[in-house]
Amino acid sequence: MRDLSQDSRWLSINTATLRRQRGAEVPLARIIDQCAEQGVRAISPWRDQVAAAGLEAVGRQLRALDMQLSGYCRGGFYPAADAAGLRAALDDNRRAIDEAKALDAPCLVLVVGALPGALEGKPAYKSIARARGEVRDGIAASLEYARSVGMPLAIEPLHPMQAADRACINTLEHALDLCDELDPDRTGMLGVALDAYHCWWDPKLEAQTARAGRERLLAYHVCDWLTPTRDLLNDRGMMGDGVIELQQLRGWVEAAGYAGHCEVEIFSTQDWWQRDGEETLRICIERHRSVV
Template structure:
């Protein structure tokens, strides 16, 4: 496995700046975000990555498949088809899928007086139904969908998949080259069945993302990710389990943290490399 910079860790960097930063720091891969790719331009982003000789370890993100109502659901499927096409153009190892929360619940916004569904089982059913459509589309374009279970505190607004077991179960009807899972330490470190499920996922692990779980969490829990070694996660056994399961892809560092975003991105990447060797792999 080798280290990859997820673009969100250095949020201030454009695609061009992130690509240049990876080259300067000797990284071989970068994880890109659709918003920044659109701002740079898809064709230009493809050229930048290829000219630099980098791999695209992932494209973030597809998903949000639980939109209420027929037109909204169709719009979500259409957007995910576009995301799959973008991932194919970039040659991304996978398209990360954050599947969406309860229908009508918007991340970071108060609940509305109407239009919010509390049917959790139904929302998970919507995700399964959407996969029936998108998996074939992705497979025809050589793109692997990577279902990302998120920590249960995000269940209502971002992802009704909260455990790796749920994500693996959804994958099983499809070929492993079409649908896999993301193992993100921030989201799964707490799971008492984590190591069993990593082994069960096996070659369906499409992405391994690392960052730490801070204590205490900030008021905005979305920004509770920390540099490896600054929180409570024991990385070595998770990394060992992912490796033993057969994963040989890139290891992305993906951090949402206001202080890290405000810091010098070059210093962030230098620290990231050092902590990866000291904390994640033990080298």
């Protein structure tokens, strides 16, 4: 297992972690500058933040600061109520692949979607089997284009609490089954983003992480699961403040061949999004070295 205690070269900050500071939205350009000022050399930005800042401007800033990406958030959300919606999802994912390529991301992370309309409380249908079929077909179509431009796709299984509204792929095993179906030769173009917050509870996690191997483990996200959790979406904990055995999990991930960044992704309406970005970054760096 790598020794992370001496430096931060394998630390990446998912920009959601810093998108709100002291309760206010912060521009992506400022977040990038804050990371660079603290010696963090990798980020994973969100598409809406990139769109607000301008794709070309973000690329120039990253190059000027010699920063790299650990991933790009996000593609996915394939299911739809009708054929026009399915086509629109494929078009949007093609744009996401192009953006990821323009920013030289190592992968595009896919949050695959679930029952269309459920996020707004008005699901168009209730069949999770249908949603999973549309996800499978959508990833297959996106993969064909992704191969042509050389942009790997990373399926992120989400905790079952989000099966209805955000992702109907909820275990690492399920994600890997889909990878094996669509990319049986393990080409490195289709894999997984393993997020500790979403997967820590899974009794099959060690075995499935080993099954994934180097070719499938495209991204690794960390934070912590708080007890009690006050909000199932926006109350993620700083590493070391919760119950996830993070060093054990990283041991499994690295034993399987992963040697990339540990990407900190924290959504925290009541805590970290109320703090100064510099404070949050300082503690991310400290915990990356001591508990990740």
